[in-house]
Structures are given as C-alpha cells and as structure tokens.
Amino acid sequence: MTLTKVSLQIYTMNSNVSKYVKDITAIEKMRAAGQKAARVLEMIEPYVKIGVSTDQLNTLCHDFIVDELKCTPAPLNYRGFPKSICTSLNQVVCHGIPNEKLLKDGDILNIDITVIHDGYHGDTSKMFLIGEKVPILARRLCKVAQEALYLGISMVKPGQDLKKIGQAIESYAEKNNYSSVREYCGHGIGTEFHEENFQVLHYDSPSIPSTILEPGLTFTIEPMINAGTKKVRLLQDKWTVVTKDRKPSAQWEHTILVTDQGAEILTLRSEEKI
Ligand code: MF3
Ligand code: CO
Ligand code: CO
Numbered sequence: 001m002t003l004t005k006v007s008l009q010i011y012t013m014n015s016n017v018s019k020y021v022k023d024i025t026a027i028e029k030m031r032a033a034g035q036k037a038a039r040v041l042e043m044i045e046p047y048v049k050i051g052v053s054t055d056q057l058n059t060l061c062h063d064f065i066v067d068e069l070k071c072t073p074a075p076l077n078y079r080g081f082p083k084s085i086c087t088s089l090n091q092v093v094c095h096g097i098p099n100e101k102l103l104k105d106g107d108i109l110n111i112d113i114t115v116i117h118d119g120y121h122g123d124t125s126k127m128f129l130i131g132e133k134v135p136i137l138a139r140r141l142c143k144v145a146q147e148a149l150y151l152g153i154s155m156v157k158p159g160q161d162l163k164k165i166g167q168a169i170e171s172y173a174e175k176n177n178y179s180s181v182r183e184y185c186g187h188g189i190g191t192e193f194h195e196e197n198f199q200v201l202h203y204d205s206p207s208i209p210s211t212i213l214e215p216g217l218t219f220t221i222e223p224m225i226n227a228g229t230k231k232v233r234l235l236q237d238k239w240t241v242v243t244k245d246r247k248p249s250a251q252w253e254h255t256i257l258v259t260d261q262g263a264e265i266l267t268l269r270s271e272e273k274i
Pocket of ligand 1: 112
C-alpha cells in the first residue's frame with residue numbers, strides 16, 4: 001500500500017503501533033536515556049568551533065558517553081556505522097561520518113547523538129553555526145528546521161494522527177520556500193534504536209496509512225529541511241546522505257513521549273524554553 005521505512009530507509013508499511021506502548025518502568029528508563037543524550041549535546045557545545053575536526057568531536061563525545069555517563073554510543077557498529085556520533089556538514093542531510101576535515105567559518109553542522117542507558121535509547125540532534133560568517137540563508141534554514149520540529153512536537157497528543165504532523169512539517173518547510181526530505185524519517189524508539197513498524201514521516205501522502213498516537217509511545221521527530229530540492233543522494237560510503245543539488249540541509253531531533261495531555265520532550269536541553 002504505502003512506503004515507509006525499515007529502520008533507516010523506507011520500505012515497509014506502518015502497522016498499529018499499540019505494541020510499542022511503554023510501561024512506567026520503561027518510561028523512567030527512557031527519561032534517563034533522553035536526559036543523558038541531551039547532556040552530550042550540552043557538553044560538546046563549547047568545542048564546536050572553527051578549526052576542530054568532526055573526528056575530534058566524535059572522540060570527545062565517545063569518551064564522555066562511556067566514561068562520564070556510563071552509557072553506550074548507539075551508532076558505533078550499528079549496521080556497520082564506524083563512529084560513535086553522526087556529524088552532518090552543510091549539504092550533508094544526515095548520517096555523516098566524522099572525519100579529519102576541520103570546521104571553518106560559515107559552516108553549519110548537525111551533531112546527532114544516540115546513547116543506550118540501561119537498555120533504552122535516547123536520540124537527539126541539533127544544528128551548530130560555525131564562526132561569524134554563516135550566510136543568512138543557512139541561518140534561516142537552521143531556524144526554520146528547528147521551528148518545524150517544535151511545530152511537530154506541539155501537535156503530539158493521544159488520538160493525533162502522525163499523518164497530520166508530517167503534513168504540517170512539510171507545509172511549514174514549503175511555506176518558507178524549503179523542502180522536507182522523504183527518504184529518511186523519525187522512528188519509534190525504546191530498547192530498539194529504530195522500532196521497525198513505527199515510522200514518523202515528515203510529509204504526508206494519500207497512500208500513507210494513519211498512525212494514531214497513544215499515551216506511552218516514545219518516538220523521534222527529526223525533520224531534515226533542504227534549502228533547495230528535497231531529493232537526496234547516498235554517497236559511496238553507503239552512509240553519508242547529501243542533497244542532490246548540494247545546497248545546505250538542516251535537521252533537529254528530539255525523543256518524545258506521548259503523555260495523557262500531550263507530549264513530554266525526553267531530550268530537552270536547558271537552553272530550550274518551550
Ligand atoms: N541517530 C540517527 C537517527 O536519528 C540514526 C543514526 S544511525 C547511524 O535515527 F548508524 F548512522 F548512526
Ligand atoms: Co532518530
Ligand atoms: Co538521531
């Protein structure tokens with residue numbers, strides 16, 4: 001009927017997500033995991049500057065996750081991913097692999113952190129503006145992508161259909177003359193990094209089935225918003241996803257719990273006031 005994803009890429013059909021509802025014990029563990037993932041983004045902030053390599057950022061995050069937080073970096077060896085964090089620079093949409101290249105004035109960088117704590121995952125990412133020379137368009141792109149995430153989160157409540165959230169995110173991007181990536185999506189999360197039949201698309205189409213939210217579900221919203229075309233290309237390393245037109249892309253991600261009233265952001269940082 002429709003195309004949604006298995007884990008990272010879109011292939012199979014969404015099904016009823018009731019089986020993914022978490023009990024209070026699991027929810028407490030998800031809260032702890034989410035807070036730890038958020039702490040990594042807070043810790044790394046002062047290091048994300050001109051002249052640092054994403055590989056150095058990977059090492060700093062890895063050591064903090066393992067030594068301070070006593071957690072496991074989920075990306076490392078996940079389906080063969082070679083590093084502990086994802087670093088997606090400028091035209092990289094997602095799943096960038098940390099490397100030796102140094103950050104320069106005017107870059108925009110997404111850092112995506114996933115930790116495993118007590119068997120449960122916390123997954124979150126944010127954009128960093130490097131130096132003073134980030135062009136207005138790229139600044140605005142980062143801002144709109146964050147607003148798209150917050151818009152999606154504001155719609156989370158029991159009874160809500162994920163189709164409406166995807167639709168709202170895409171139309172917000174398009175209103176701003178940007179586009180929303182279709183090949184990659186958010187996901188149910190818990191003891192599994194990517195719950196297989198629980199996809200959170202950042203767009204809607206008539207062929208996509210409804211997914212009705214219930215209290216106790218935990219999932220990510222992680223819109224990837226492109227300055228130009230929504231089309232993407234996978235590089236030869238089989239991980240790095242770039243925009244087809246090589247224009248910049250921005251992504252922000254939170255892990256969310258559906259509560260009786262609405263949403264709880266499990267990966268909230270202290271800088272955020274929502
Ligand atoms: N953290 C990414 C997500 O938001 C997934 C990264 S998978 C990896 O779902 F293998 F690239 F790390
Ligand atoms: Co995710
Ligand atoms: Co992530």
